[in-house]
Amino acid sequence: MSASTTPNAPGPPPLAEIRGLSVSFGRGEFLAVKGVDLELRHGEVVGLVGESGSGKSLTALSLMGLLPHGARQETGSILFRGRDLSSLSPGARRELCGRHMGMVFQEPLTALNPVLTIGDQVSEIFRLREGLPREQARRRTLDLLRQVGLPNPAQAAQSYPHRFSGGMRQRVVIAMALALDPELVIADEPTTALDPTIAAQIVWLLREMAKKRQAGVLFITHSLGILAGLAHRVLVMYAGLLVEQTLADFSEPLHPYTRGLLGALPPNPSGGRPARLSPIPGHPPSPSERFPGCPFQPRCPESVDACLRGLPPLAEARPGRLVRCLRFP
Numbered sequence: 001m002s003a004s005t006t007p008n009a010p011g012p013p014p015l016a017e018i019r020g021l022s023v024s025f026g027r028g029e030f031l032a033v034k035g036v037d038l039e040l041r042h043g044e045v046v047g048l049v050g051e052s053g054s055g056k057s058l059t060a061l062s063l064m065g066l067l068p069h070g071a072r073q074e075t076g077s078i079l080f081r082g083r084d085l086s087s088l089s090p091g092a093r094r095e096l097c098g099r100h101m102g103m104v105f106q107e108p109l110t111a112l113n114p115v116l117t118i119g120d121q122v123s124e125i126f127r128l129r130e131g132l133p134r135e136q137a138r139r140r141t142l143d144l145l146r147q148v149g150l151p152n153p154a155q156a157a158q159s160y161p162h163r164f165s166g167g168m169r170q171r172v173v174i175a176m177a178l179a180l181d182p183e184l185v186i187a188d189e190p191t192t193a194l195d196p197t198i199a200a201q202i203v204w205l206l207r208e209m210a211k212k213r214q215a216g217v218l219f220i221t222h223s224l225g226i227l228a229g230l231a232h233r234v235l236v237m238y239a240g241l242l243v244e245q246t247l248a249d250f251s252e253p254l255h256p257y258t259r260g261l262l263g264a265l266p267p268n269p270s271g272g273r274p275a276r277l278s279p280i281p282g283h284p285p286s287p288s289e290r291f292p293g294c295p296f297q298p299r300c301p302e303s304v305d306a307c308l309r310g311l312p313p314l315a316e317a318r319p320g321r322l323v324r325c326l327r328f329p
């Protein structure tokens with residue numbers, strides 16, 4: 001695939017750029033990510049959606065250099081501020097990613113140290129990163145814990161992670177990511193465990209970060225309603241492939257898959273926007289299945305014979321809009 005995800009975009013090089021990324025498992029026979037291109041500019045929030053197993057997390061983990069054991073980058077390059085990360089030693093890459101990228105995972109427990117209080121964990125970041133004295137780091141910590149919606153920051157700071165609910169822990173992890181003040185934030189289903197009010201606060205914080213600090217945010221989610229107020233554009237993945245770059249409010253989905261995700265949805269009572277991905281009859285293929293044509297064809301209500309013959313390219317269907325379907329452009 002050669003199409004860029006922001007065609008004809010002017011200006012400086014992207015903050016982060018993935019070109020032609022493929023990720024395999026086993027001995028290279030299972031491709032879980034297939035030729036993904038993705039750009040993220042300073043101050044830009046990009047949403048990444050798709051059914052479970054479509055390759056969203058592996059794409060994000062590749063960007064951070066954190067692919068799980070057994071996974072291998074087969075093709076592609078990853079650039080950060082125009083620099084190819086594969087040209088760096090593992091140590092230099094870790095240092096660069098640790099300093100400039102922050103990741104918020106769906107499962108917050110793994111990111112927290114069970115033997116340190118919440119306050120110590122957050123203020124350690126301020127002390128190490130900015131060399132702040134203890135009292136100043138503590139004040140910044142309490143301020144940040146308040147910002148992420150912890151009701152009693154002073155008490156929370158003295159608690160250990162196991163005393164917290166999943167939602168509270170997630171807010172702490174988000175506070176830690178914000179304390180790092182990264183240029184690139186990858187948030188992988190960060191609000192799934194949170195109630196809608198807190199989720200909205202977190203989204204607001206991330207959007208402020210993109211705006212004020214000119215950070216780039218890659219936001220992976222199943223909650224499409226959240227993206228409408230957050231993302232500048234949305235990428236849709238299916239079976240390891242990018243199939244569409246669409247508008248953040250999903251007002252004009254083009255690919256039958258995107259339309260299917262949105263189609264059967266009851267409107268969100270608060271905003272009339274789709275709330276979550278809706279089930280489409282059938283299942284996505286497993287990475288071991290091979291297709292001569294479009295992998296969505298077996299589930300596509302609009303398929304024709306030609307869909308079986310070859311994989312369509314990701315092509316520009318409207319200005320700035322990309323779609324992988326032979327009905328377009």
Ligand SMILES: Nc1ncnc2c1ncn2[C@@H]1O[C@H](COP(=O)(O)OP(=O)(O)OP(=O)(O)O)[C@@H](O)[C@H]1O
Pocket residue numbers: 025032050051052053054055056057058059068069070286287
């Ligand atoms: N450690 C692993 N070993 C083998 N296969 C894996 C492993 N991790 C992921 N996969 C496979 O790679 C594919 C993509 O996984 P990925 O985690 O990127 O999906 P995802 O889009 O993030 O899904 P979800 O929405 O469920 O988080 C899936 O088919 C999954 O089965």
Ligand SMILES: [Mg+2]
Pocket residue numbers: 056057058188
């Ligand atoms: Mg995932």
